[in-house]
Amino acid sequence: MLLTDGLNRGETTSVTIYGRQYPVQSRESSEYTHRVAELVDRRMKEIASQQKLAEPTKIAIIAALDIADRLLKYRTGREAAGRQVEQVAARLTRLLDDEDGGA
Numbered sequence: 001m002l003l004t005d006g007l008n009r010g011e012t013t014s015v016t017i018y019g020r021q022y023p024v025q026s027r028e029s030s031e032y033t034h035r036v037a038e039l040v041d042r043r044m045k046e047i048a049s050q051q052k053l054a055e056p057t058k059i060a061i062i063a064a065l066d067i068a069d070r071l072l073k074y075r076t077g078r079e080a081a082g083r084q085v086e087q088v089a090a091r092l093t094r095l096l097d098d099e100d101g102g103a
Contacts, residue, residue: 017041018048018056043067 010027015037026033043063044056053059 018044018059020056040067 010025011030011033012023012025013030013033015022015024015034017037017040022037024033024037028036040063043066044059047053047062047066048059051059051062053062
């Protein structure tokens, strides 16, 4: 989503995260960039209130770790679901092949 190479390849959008404004250059739409920033902002605020932390850097790191953890768990779940679908499809194919062979 974000470009950091300094080349103007996308739209620059101003977002506010944890009370600070940041210019973000992205190929994604401004609306999408705002949604991403809102997710980060919301998670940082939740962590700050739950952990009673005041240092923004620590809050940002914990938020990044939490978001990455959720992403990895989601991906792992998706991969497992994909394997289950493949197994069911293979079973159905065998059943259909058996039916065709017996007809």
